[in-house]
Amino acid sequence: MSNYQVGQKGNGTRAGVKTWGKMLFYIVIGGVVGGTASMLILILRETGGFTGLDGIYEEMLKWMPAVQTAAFLILFLPSLVYYIRAARGMKRMYSDEEDEQNDQDQGKAMLISSTNIIVEFLLFGLAADPDYDGMMVSVGLFFVFTIICCIQQALLVFQIKRRTPIMKGDPLSWNFQKEWEGSMDEATKMITYRSGYKAYLVVQKGQLLFSVLAVIGRMLLSTGAFPVIISCGLWLVGNTVYTKNAMKNKLE
Amino acid sequence: MPLYNRLKEYRAKLGVNQAEMGSLAGVSRQTISLIERGDYSPSVTLALKLAAICEATVEDIFWYEEDK
Known part of the structure; x- marks a missing residue:
């Protein structure tokens, strides 16, 4: 094994430790934020804070x-x-x-x-x-x-x-989106696809947050299972459609 | 972006605006604007089309320089 390879392995191990450390840190932060939010919701519910919202x-x-x-x-x-x-x-x-x-x-x-x-x-x-x-x-x-x-x-x-x-x-046609996309020139297509990817990333993050809120709402505010199902369902559809299209590895 | 161009100069020589240039090349005005600003590198096909419209070679209009 050359020095270069040894150095690479060393860097890889350090990077791995850093990644695991980061992940652990985010889990702890997530737990603290989730726990605090749940506590606040419980306090608000006990003190009748949500009655104001109903009003x-x-x-x-x-x-x-x-x-x-x-x-x-x-x-x-x-x-x-x-x-x-x-x-x-x-x-x-x-x-x-x-x-x-x-x-x-x-x-x-x-x-x-x-x-x-x-x-x-x-x-x-x-x-x-x-x-x-x-x-x-x-x-x-x-x-x-x-x-x-x-x-x-x-x-x-x-x-x-x-x-x-x-x-x-x-x-007014059902094929409008397809015809519109098909008629775009190369730069317009690139802008549209880039905007679509940015929107996908934002929605993915939003779905995570919304799903957590839906679960907290179900546990503490009796909002029911429907918001959780809808949120996770949309999350799954978005993720599957994006990944399947990316895996095709070809431009349509 | 390391691809530079003189499209604006050539367009001025032709005396056409971005919309007219786009219409000659079969693309939108926005695409011409993006190329001129250096925000978009055109495909080889489009670069050849633009060069033909300007009666120049692709190298006259576009050139590549590494970022310093």
């Missing part, structure tokens, strides 16, 4: 149609402004800087509009309470607001297609 939820439920409308308008109006700005900018595209600004406006409009749909879905989920008298009003508002957001997103897609003629796909 806030019940009060919000009374005003749910107004809350839904306000949330929709707060997010819809800025996205509309960005959409109109991008549309106006398209009529007078002269410089590269103006083009860049238009891209930014379109991106912001799309992001805010998508956020609007998620927020509306969240409020709809909170209003879907069998004991809530105004549930049907909330359901109606949810449908109206979501349809408006979907129309806005379709208009944004048409706008992007006008600006970038290589992009293909009908937003």
